[in-house]
Amino acid sequence: MKEFSYTITDPVGIHARPAGILVKEIKKYSSVVTVIKGEKSVNALKLMALMGMGIKQGDTVKVTVEGADEETAAAEIEAFFKANL
Amino acid sequence: MISIQGKGVSIGVAIGPLYYYRRVKSTIRRYEVEDKDAEWARFKEAQQKAIEQLGVLAEKAREEAGDEAALLFETHQLMAEDMEYEEAIEEAIKGSGLNAEAAVTDTAAQFADMFAAMDDAYFQARAADVKDVSDRIISVLTGAVSGGIDSPVPVILAADDLAPSETVQLDKGKILGFVTEGGSGSSHTAILARTMGIPAIIGVGDKLKAEYEGREVIIDGSNGNIVVDADEPTRERYEQKLEEQKKNRALLEELKGLSNETKDGQSIRVYCNIGSPDDVPAVLSNDGGGIGLFRSEFLYLNCDDYPSEDYQFEAYKKVLSDMEGKEVIIRTLDIGADKQIDYFDLPKEENPALGNRALRICLNRPEIFHTQIRALYRASAYGKLGIMFPMVTSVWEVKEARKMCDRVKEELDKEGIPYSDDVELGIMIETPAAAVMSDRLAKEVDFFSCGTNDLTQYTLACDRQNADLGRFFNPHHPAVLRLLKMVCDNAHKHGTWVGICGELGADLELTETFLSIGIDELSVSPRSVLPLRKKIRETNVADCKERLIADLLSDEITI
Numbered sequence: 001m002k003e004f005s006y007t008i009t010d011p012v013g014i015h016a017r018p019a020g021i022l023v024k025e026i027k028k029y030s031s032v033v034t035v036i037k038g039e040k041s042v043n044a045l046k047l048m049a050l051m052g053m054g055i056k057q058g059d060t061v062k063v064t065v066e067g068a069d070e071e072t073a074a075a076e077i078e079a080f081f082k083a084n085l
Numbered sequence: 086m087i088s089i090q091g092k093g094v095s096i097g098v099a100i101g102p103l104y105y106y107r108r109v110k111s112t113i114r115r116y117e118v119e120d121k122d123a124e125w126a127r128f129k130e131a132q133q134k135a136i137e138q139l140g141v142l143a144e145k146a147r148e149e150a151g152d153e154a155a156l157l158f159e160t161h162q163l164m165a166e167d168m169e170y171e172e173a174i175e176e177a178i179k180g181s182g183l184n185a186e187a188a189v190t191d192t193a194a195q196f197a198d199m200f201a202a203m204d205d206a207y208f209q210a211r212a213a214d215v216k217d218v219s220d221r222i223i224s225v226l227t228g229a230v231s232g233g234i235d236s237p238v239p240v241i242l243a244a245d246d247l248a249p250s251e252t253v254q255l256d257k258g259k260i261l262g263f264v265t266e267g268g269s270g271s272s273h274t275a276i277l278a279r280t281m282g283i284p285a286i287i288g289v290g291d292k293l294k295a296e297y298e299g300r301e302v303i304i305d306g307s308n309g310n311i312v313v314d315a316d317e318p319t320r321e322r323y324e325q326k327l328e329e330q331k332k333n334r335a336l337l338e339e340l341k342g343l344s345n346e347t348k349d350g351q352s353i354r355v356y357c358n359i360g361s362p363d364d365v366p367a368v369l370s371n372d373g374g375g376i377g378l379f380r381s382e383f384l385y386l387n388c389d390d391y392p393s394e395d396y397q398f399e400a401y402k403k404v405l406s407d408m409e410g411k412e413v414i415i416r417t418l419d420i421g422a423d424k425q426i427d428y429f430d431l432p433k434e435e436n437p438a439l440g441n442r443a444l445r446i447c448l449n450r451p452e453i454f455h456t457q458i459r460a461l462y463r464a465s466a467y468g469k470l471g472i473m474f475p476m477v478t479s480v481w482e483v484k485e486a487r488k489m490c491d492r493v494k495e496e497l498d499k500e501g502i503p504y505s506d507d508v509e510l511g512i513m514i515e516t517p518a519a520a521v522m523s524d525r526l527a528k529e530v531d532f533f534s535c536g537t538n539d540l541t542q543y544t545l546a547c548d549r550q551n552a553d554l555g556r557f558f559n560p561h562h563p564a565v566l567r568l569l570k571m572v573c574d575n576a577h578k579h580g581t582w583v584g585i586c587g588e589l590g591a592d593l594e595l596t597e598t599f600l601s602i603g604i605d606e607l608s609v610s611p612r613s614v615l616p617l618r619k620k621i622r623e624t625n626v627a628d629c630k631e632r633l634i635a636d637l638l639s640d641e642i643t644i
Contacts, residue, residue, distance in 0.1 A: 020160030047160075047167045048196055051211055054203045 001066040002074035006081045008059050018084055023047050025080050031067025033077060086316045087297075091264065091289035092555075093309035095278035098327045099262035100320075103302040103313070104240035105295060106247065113223060115187040121179050128174060128185040131225040136162050138221065164218045170196060186226050193219030234259045241302050243293055247274045257281060257363075262304045264311060266290055267552060278306075279588075280364060282612035286311060288552045337615035341372045345618050347600060348625040354606040355614050355621075356412070358586055362400055365407045367611035372618075375412035377534065377608020378473070378586040379404060381457065382420055390428050391453060397460035405468030414471035414511065414534070414608075417457055417486075419443045438542065443476035448485055458493045465505035473511045473534055478518040483529045513586075515539035520568040527579035533572060534608065537587025541565050560589050563642045570602040570637060577603060584608055596620045598637070601630040 010018060026033045026044050033044040037059060042049040044063070055061060063081070065074040118124040143158035164170065170192060177188035197212035223229075234240065239261045246267040247255075252274065263278050268287035278285030284306030293311070303312040303323045312319055345355045356377030357368040368376060384392045384400055405413050420426055421442020434440040447454035461472055474486045487510065497504050512529075514520055515536035523533065541560045542549040549558055569585070576583045584606035589595060591613035599607065600621070609617060636642075 020156065020163050023163050024159075043168075046169045047163045048199075048215070049167075049169050052196075052199050052203075 002070045003064040004078045029073035031065045031070045031073045034064045036062040087313040089292045089311040091286040091309045093306040094275035095285035096307045097284035101241045101261040106244035113186040117182045134225045135221045279610040340615045349627045356608040357611045362403045371611040371614040379415045394456045394460045398463045401464035402467045412469045416473045419475040462504040465508045466503040471509040475513040477512045478516045523572045524575040527576045527581040532582045534584040534586045537589035573603045593620045597629045600626045601633045
């Protein structure tokens with residue numbers, strides 16, 4: 001399992017559109033991606049649940065990536081967070 | 086070939102494919118399903134269809150405005166197939182045995198609540214996205230279409246009956262004619278058809294079947310005939326009729342620009358009834374002399390909440406300026422009875438026709454009335470305005486309505502907002518009380534306009550929505566005509582002019598009678614202006630006046 005932490009810089013947080021592109025990005029990999037904020041964690045493929053976490057600018061989230069392609073997936077997804085969120 | 090007989094309420098012939106109105110139901114049905122797997126499959130199919138629709142919208146957005154614009158629809162696609170959303174729906178269908186529509190509705194509410202409960206305004210607003218996506222799936226499930234018609238070619242529209250709120254949203258360019266199961270000659274579908282100048286047939290009951298959808302239908306509004314899959318000779322006959330109809334229209338065109346004057350020189354004004362600013366071109370192209378009745382209800386029917394003063398002002402101003410100085414009589418809010426609007430929150434009534442409606446609502450809820458009167462006076466600066474109050478029975482009601490006008494004028498004076506100081510004020514004569522009191526009421530107003538549909542209904546104690554009462558609902562009844570004569574005589578004593586804005590105004594069998602009793606104005610659907618002008622120009626009042634009035638007052642009337 002790979003993991004990284006990231007602090008959201010997008011002023012409106014993980015709202016509908018970025019959450020949408022995030023789900024599209026994650027679908028490229030076979031690994032299970034989990035987003036964790038405080039005590040809550042969700043499978044990042046679950047768009048509504050992800051939006052339901054209400055992740056805002058300044059929130060720090062932990063992301064875990066687990067599966068056959070976790071090496072590449074974790075690196076790519078971390079890059080995606082930095083570029084879009 | 087299948088022949089069906091209904092009641093023609095708007096003349097003309099139309100040929101085209103039959104299409105059933107797709108109703109957007111405000112409340113969905115909720116029931117338990119027997120075959121849960123089949124219901125689940127039905128949901129999956131609707132979900133796929135919704136995702137496809139969103140894909141089309143995304144592509145369209147991409148072409149018009151780029152990737153960023155497409156993303157919203159793509160996000161909605163993802164929401165539509167979101168795992169948790171889908172799981173919750175699956176649980177409702179397979180676990181609780183709910184039908185798909187109810188399952189989607191419940192799940193949408195659950196997710197919307199989750200978003201709405203979040204402490205951030207942006208996330209709270211996502212509740213709307215969930216609802217939007219869910220509504221799309223429900224629309225696919227119920228087969229509903231926004232605007233009611235989803236067809237590339239114009240159709241003959243079939244429905245059980247159409248509510249006013251539905252007729253205002255129809256895509257009118259797509260309709261060749263109407264056929265309804267229920268309804269009456271005074272129903273909204275009939276009025277709309279006459280305004281649009283297309284045929285309508287009502288009261289066909291269950292004779293028109295859903296399986297005829299898409300098949301070619303001929304309707305003839307002059308005799309109520311409907312033919313499905315006509316054979317060749319029948320089709321030829323109707324095509325000929327269609328051709329004659331066009332020729333007749335051309336003949337009437339020649340009457341454009343001519344006066345509404347009888348052979349012996351008596352003039353009468355011919356105005357039009359309209360229901361929205363979109364009808365103004367029809368008034369002008371048919372050479373209407375003005376607007377005798379502009380039903381302001383459309384403004385209220387088109388909104389989900391009380392229309393603002395500015396919104397109303399813009400609509401009134403548009404009609405007044407488009408009419409280029411010709412008189413425009415706008416009737417204040419006339420809802421209640423058969424025209425209900427949800428946000429007015431009016432309690433259900435046993436007898437809505439005798440209930441809280443029209444001016445009564447305005448006087449009971451002066452804030453609504455105040456907004457409309459202000460919008461009207463502000464618009465008066467842009468043309469020649471008349472304001473008409475509906476459903477009057479007593480002098481005090483008119484005095485109270487006038488008081489509101491005075492209050493508004495005072496306010497506008499103070500605020501320095503311009504308005505016209507020759508706005509005519511009038512009332513509808515549509516209750517027997519108003520007709521009987523017309524000598525007294527004439528002192529209060531500049532004009533009367535007789536609403537013959539309601540006047541007939543109230544005078545004859547006969548529900549105009551009830552198709553079974555057809556032969557009892559007789560607008561030619563001498564009781565109605567005698568009232569009209571009485572109203573004219575009383576009005577003219579006080580210099581008040583009298584119009585007719587009900588359907589009776591266009592009834593050519595009565596034109597001579599109206600001229601004889603001295604009606605000053607007839608307000609009819611735009612399409613009726615030229616046929617009426619033809620009839621007026623052929624009439625010699627001196628020849629018929631004495632006889633017609635004697636007939637009207639005769640003690641030998643047998644009806």
